[in-house]
Amino acid sequence: MSVLIKGGTVVTADRTFRADIYSEGETIKAIGENLDVPSNCEVIDAGGCYVMPGGIDPQTHMQLPFMGTNAIDDFYTGTTAMMTGGTTMLIDFVIPAPKTKLMDAFQTWKGWAEKASADYSFHVAITWWDETVKQDMKTLATECGVNSFKHFMAYKGAIMADDEILVKSFENARDLGTMVTVHAENGELVEHLQKKLLKQGITGPEGHPLSRPPEVEAEAAQRAIRLAEMIGVPLYIVHTSSKAALDAVIEARLRGQIVFSEVLSQHLVVDDSVYRDKDWNTAAHYVMSPPFRPKENQEALWNGLQSGMIQTTATDHCSFKTEQKQMGRNDFTKIPNGTGGLEDRMNILWHHGVNKGRLTPNEFVAATSTNAAKIFNIYPRKGAIIEGADADIIVWDPEKTKTISAKTHHQAVDFNI
Numbered sequence: 001m002s003v004l005i006k007g008g009t010v011v012t013a014d015r016t017f018r019a020d021i022y023s024e025g026e027t028i029k030a031i032g033e034n035l036d037v038p039s040n041c042e043v044i045d046a047g048g049c050y051v052m053p054g055g056i057d058p059q060t061h062m063q064l065p066f067m068g069t070n071a072i073d074d075f076y077t078g079t080t081a082m083m084t085g086g087t088t089m090l091i092d093f094v095i096p097a098p099k100t101k102l103m104d105a106f107q108t109w110k111g112w113a114e115k116a117s118a119d120y121s122f123h124v125a126i127t128w129w130d131e132t133v134k135q136d137m138k139t140l141a142t143e144c145g146v147n148s149f150k151h152f153m154a155y156k157g158a159i160m161a162d163d164e165i166l167v168k169s170f171e172n173a174r175d176l177g178t179m180v181t182v183h184a185e186n187g188e189l190v191e192h193l194q195k196k197l198l199k200q201g202i203t204g205p206e207g208h209p210l211s212r213p214p215e216v217e218a219e220a221a222q223r224a225i226r227l228a229e230m231i232g233v234p235l236y237i238v239h240t241s242s243k244a245a246l247d248a249v250i251e252a253r254l255r256g257q258i259v260f261s262e263v264l265s266q267h268l269v270v271d272d273s274v275y276r277d278k279d280w281n282t283a284a285h286y287v288m289s290p291p292f293r294p295k296e297n298q299e300a301l302w303n304g305l306q307s308g309m310i311q312t313t314a315t316d317h318c319s320f321k322t323e324q325k326q327m328g329r330n331d332f333t334k335i336p337n338g339t340g341g342l343e344d345r346m347n348i349l350w351h352h353g354v355n356k357g358r359l360t361p362n363e364f365v366a367a368t369s370t371n372a373a374k375i376f377n378i379y380p381r382k383g384a385i386i387e388g389a390d391a392d393i394i395v396w397d398p399e400k401t402k403t404i405s406a407k408t409h410h411q412a413v414d415f416n417i
């Protein structure tokens with residue numbers, strides 16, 4: 001199938017220019033004006049619109065088995081919903097339960113992803129360690145195209161990587177020429193604070209942010225940064241949510257260390273007042289980790305994005321229906337952690353970023369697509385509008401408006417934060 005996108009303004013991470021784009025099958029073939037195209041090709045009128053690289057969401061969890069249930073969006077509903085909002089690729093996570101072989105978990109996730117309606121890739125989490133893990137990391141990096149290994153420093157007793165696992169995995173990842181990513185919260189401190197709060201009789205969702213304050217994130221971010229520095233491996237900190245953690249990233253980057261960071265669209269616009277909602281179900285829907293923060297953290301995160309100290313945006317889409325959130329009805333530590341968002345990320349960044357003058361359209365493309373493609377080594381096949389690149393292209397009408405709502409979104413979850 002050949003398609004001509006005509007009359008639009010092309011916006012990439014580095015330039016804005018008038019051009020038509022002709023693609024055949026999944027590949028961009030020609031970019032320019034007055035293109036010579038077959039008479040029977042489909043023509044899309046992009047007049048008055050921007051034509052941009054499709055969004056890449058570098059952090060999602062489709063149908064993740066977690067905290068005794070499964071995230072409700074699967075690889076079909078999630079990829080379909082994200083495309084309606086302008087994201088054309090996601091990078092999900094293979095998360096082996098401890099003692100599960102990485103290669104077995106990789107096959108499981110690949111099986112789930114066969115129903116995806118858009119392109120995807122995988123990070124692989126290191127949740128335990130022995131020689132087989134080391135060997136499987138090599139197989140994944142050299143034969144399966146995996147170039148990033150994830151470490152959850154939280155979730156003690158489940159998938160948490162302690163310092164011994166971090167050191168061994170970071171060193172192996174370095175030797176494989178790959179990158180390490182971390183969920184930076186100190187799992188020991190979280191457990192300690194959870195027990196203290198429950199003993200005080202605090203069992204509702206309001207206990208969640210109290211058990212993981214910014215200092216818990218900042219300690220883990222700082223520890224991951226110093227471990228990565230000592231071992232000499234590039235580090236990517238996912239869902240940086242607080243000024244305290246971002247300050248650790250900035251300090252490392254100003255020292256010349258290779259540290260990338262990511263911010264979730266949700267953390268840029270939602271604050272911790274949601275946990276004080278009188279309706280238990282509403283407050284429980286906002287239970288995710290790291291939690292939503294006091295509003296002043298948003299300014300720091302926007303400044304981080306605008307200054308280039310934060311390179312990417314994601315959603316960490318890991319959605320649970322209202323009935324699933326009931327698992328923590330009497331104990332907030334049992335509320336499945338996660339929120340939705342992959343359908344709305346691009347709209348949130350455009351409205352609160354570009355329309356409010358924080359980001360240029362070019363910076364919007366860098367933050368929603370190109371930077372993630374470069375960091376995870378899929379550029380310029382993805383995240384670019386050049387001949388030979390994948391034709392993952394969005395036509396963006398900057399004048400169009402919509403109301404974000406669970407009533408109209410395509411995500412499987414029954415709530416929209």
Ligand code: URQ
Binds near residue numbers: 066318
């Ligand atoms: O921690 C994560 O990124 C996964 C388990 C999604 N849940 C969450 O609360 N962020």
Ligand code: ZN
Binds near residue numbers: 183238239289316
């Ligand atoms: Zn996480």
